[in-house]
Amino acid sequence: MTHYYSEKQEGKLKLFEIEIAVKGNKYNLFSSDGIFSKKELDIGSRVLIENCILNDNDFVLDIGCGYGAVGITLAKFNNIRVLMTDINERAVFLSNTNIKNHRLKNAEARKSNLYENVSEEFDVILSNPPQSAGKEVCFKIIEGAHTHLKNDGSFQLVARHNKGGETLEKKMKEVFGNVERIGKGSGFKVYMSRKIID
Secondary structure (H helix, E strand, C coil): CCCCCCCCCCCCCCCEEEEEEECCEEEEEEECCCCCCCCCCCHHHHHHHHHCCCCCCCEEEEECCCCCHHHHHHHHHCCCEEEEEECCHHHHHHHHHHHHHCCCCCEEEEECCCCCCCCCCEEEEEECCCHHHCHHHHHHHHHHHHHHEEEEEEEEEEEEHHHHHHHHHHHHHHHHCCCEEEEEECCEEEEEEECCCC
């Protein structure tokens, strides 16, 4: 049995379009079976998009991008550069298809198992972590973020506070030495830690 966080998906690729409506904007993205929240923008991703903190010209990593909803939305409506990564080959294909469909010059998608195929440093790393993959995977996302952020860069993560989010918040504090809550909605909270090197 494969999961959305598996490298390869068993079922045939059958593309369909879904409508994304967020922050007053509406547009379509291609999706498919074998992808997390394949039929609609999930609540966690929506809360992350609506509350994440970005600056002009930021280089942003969307880790575990799925079909690209977070990265593409932010790349479309902000003056930033976005790298989207996922271990799921189908997710990377869909993200690249959606990037081309929206003619985005400031976004790319790349296959990577967490940070395995990522050598760059980022101003911001965003994560809607695959909590069903287990706490260990989520902890690796947090730990690797510290390594791949520029000094004063931020790691921003969304999770249900009462369903694992509190544990992830504590891990962020442990790894970065700081954490704050920058947004919330529908039981989800967005936590942010900064990489601070004296």
